[in-house]
Amino acid sequence: MSANRPTGQQQTGTYDSAFLKACRREPVPHTPVWFMRQAGRSLPEYRKVREGIAMLDSCMMPELITEITLQPVRRHGVDAAIYFSDIVVPLKAIGIDLDIRPGVGPVVERPVRTRADLERLRPLEPGDVPYVTEAVRMLVGELGSTPLIGFAGAPFTLASYLVEGGPSRNHEHTKAMMYGDPQLWADLLDRLAVITSVFLKVQIEAGASAVQLFDSWTGALAPADYRRSVLPASAKVFESVAGYGVPRIHFGVGTGELLGLMGEAGADVVGVDWRVPLDEAARRVGPGKALQGNLDPAVLFAPREAVEDKAREVLDAAAGLEGHIFNLGHGVLPNTDPAALTRLVEYVHERSAR
Numbered sequence: 215m216s217a218n219r220p221t222g223q224q225q226t227g228t229y230d231s232a233f234l235k236a237c238r239r240e241p242v243p244h245t246p247v248w249f250m251r252q253a254g255r256s257l258p259e260y261r262k263v264r265e266g267i268a269m270l271d272s273c274m275m276p277e278l279i280t281e282i283t284l285q286p287v288r289r290h291g292v293d294a295a296i297y298f299s300d301i302v303v304p305l306k307a308i309g310i311d312l313d314i315r316p317g318v319g320p321v322v323e324r325p326v327r328t329r330a331d332l333e334r335l336r337p338l339e340p341g342d343v344p345y346v347t348e349a350v351r352m353l354v355g356e357l358g359s360t361p362l363i364g365f366a367g368a369p370f371t372l373a374s375y376l377v378e379g380g381p382s383r384n385h386e387h388t389k390a391m392m393y394g395d396p397q398l399w400a401d402l403l404d405r406l407a408v409i410t411s412v413f414l415k416v417q418i419e420a421g422a423s424a425v426q427l428f429d430s431w432t433g434a435l436a437p438a439d440y441r442r443s444v445l446p447a448s449a450k451v452f453e454s455v456a457g458y459g460v461p462r463i464h465f466g467v468g469t470g471e472l473l474g475l476m477g478e479a480g481a482d483v484v485g486v487d488w489r490v491p492l493d494e495a496a497r498r499v500g501p502g503k504a505l506q507g508n509l510d511p512a513v514l515f516a517p518r519e520a521v522e523d524k525a526r527e528v529l530d531a532a533a534g535l536e537g538h539i540f541n542l543g544h545g546v547l548p549n550t551d552p553a554a555l556t557r558l559v560e561y562v563h564e565r566s567a568r
Contacts, residue, residue: 228361228423233294237424237461237483239504239537245529245566246293247559248363250465251545252286253298257552259285269314273303276349283353287360290556291563294361294424297350297417301367301428302375304413307342310334310376318380325379327387329398335405338412346413350420361424363463364417368429369406369447376402385434392443403447411454418458426463427451427481433468440472445479452480463506467544473498488543492531504537511542514554521554522561529566540566 228234233246254260263281264272272278282298302312302320311323326332340347353362374388375381382388392399414425432444452462464476465485477484477499484503486495488510495505513524525540532538540562546555 227359228357231293231359231361231423233361233539234423234461236537236539237463237504241568243568244563245532245538245540247540247562248292248294248296249286249290249542249546249555250296252290252292252296252555253282254546255548256546256550256555257285257289259289269300269316270303270306273299274345276345276352279345279349280352280356283349283362284356286555287357289552290559292559294363295353295357296363296426297346297353297365297422299346299365301365301372301430303346304338304343304366304409305372305376308336308338308409312375320375321380322376322378325387326373326376326402327391329401332398332401332405335402335409337405338409340412340416343413343416346416347420350417350422354421362422364414364422364425364460366410366413366417366425366427366451368427368432368464368466369403369410369451370435370444371429371431372406372410373399373402374431374434376406382431385431392439396443399443400446403444404450407447407450407454410451414451414455415458418455418460422460424461424463425455426465426485429464429466429469429476432466432472432476433470433487435472437471437475440475445475448476448479456480461504465506470495470498474500477503483537483539485541486543492528492535492538496535501536504539505532505535506539506541508541508543509558511544511547511550514542514547514550514558518554518557521558525558525561526565529562 232242235242236246279298283295287295313321315321374385377388461482463483464481467487470490473495483506484499486505486507488508492505509528513521
């Protein structure tokens with residue numbers, strides 16, 4: 215093993231995988247592929263093992279986590295697995311009263327609106343999430359040379375759930391706090407950055423080969439607001455795991471205007487949704503970053519030839535990039551035909567073979 219490899223969990227059989235090479239912007243044998251929400255409702259085997267088990271409960275059962283995480287690797291032949299969890303798991307682990315309601319999403323019983331409410335956000339300890347350590351270790355043993363991507367929600371998106379009390383279209387309570395009490399907002403995001411950092415560290419120390427920070431709602435912000443009110447907390451998370459030497463991926467939805475800032479936050483790879491072509495995204499992000507994306511998930515409902523045409527457009531737009539990981543521009547939609555995903559992986563591998 216070469217002496218100049220970074221310290222941390224990359225010094226394993228996954229180091230030379232196509233996925234990690236692309237993250238490091240090194241030459242690859244083919245463009246690696248994985249999908250957000252690849253382990254989920256689109257798979258009949260997922261629905262079968264989850265039957266009768268609440269979402270949050272399923273995120274605390276190591277054997278079930280392992281099985282669900284492995285399902286798309288077995289079925290689709292993707293180049294990386296992503297740890298099966300939910301962004302609110304660390305909040306539940308520190309005692310926040312919340313639930314994931316079918317058809318709604320995370321719902322917080324008592325929203326965070328005042329400085330007194332901050333006291334409920336105690337630091338996360340590794341001992342709060344023993345099921346994460348156990349599941350990651352089980353997965354690393356099963357996956358062999360296939361990398362495992364760790365998973366966490368970004369401070370802004372977690373804050374928006376906590377402040378709104380659930381999913382929101384307009385984020386009015388969130389923005390009211392951000393504009394009306396900027397110090398309370400900054401303190402809230404800082405606490406969430408610490409919680410998120412520990413959640414990612416637990417996964418890396420158990421063997422995850424890379425981590426992705428999901429900032430699902432940050433596209434609701436103007437660039438100036440993102441720079442002032444969000445970037446410092448996201449940067450704190452990325453900096454906290456920098457010493458492990460594992461690639462760090464940053465993804466948000468509707469973030470075309472924020473791509474450069476999201477790269478500034480410290481990620482090695484910037485995820486791009488389907489609204490901005492990858493060559494233009496590369497211009498906005500600037501040099502020194504790999505890109506991930508960005509086929510529209512709805513394209514998978516079109517006939518096979520149309521899917522391949524659109525996938526080829528993505529690959530062509532990525533042709534000049536320093537590093538590219540093929541993914542969807544958001545998660546797999548629940549009614550997607552799993553066979554369409556399998557065919558897409560095969561097509562990208564064949565089309566991009568070097």
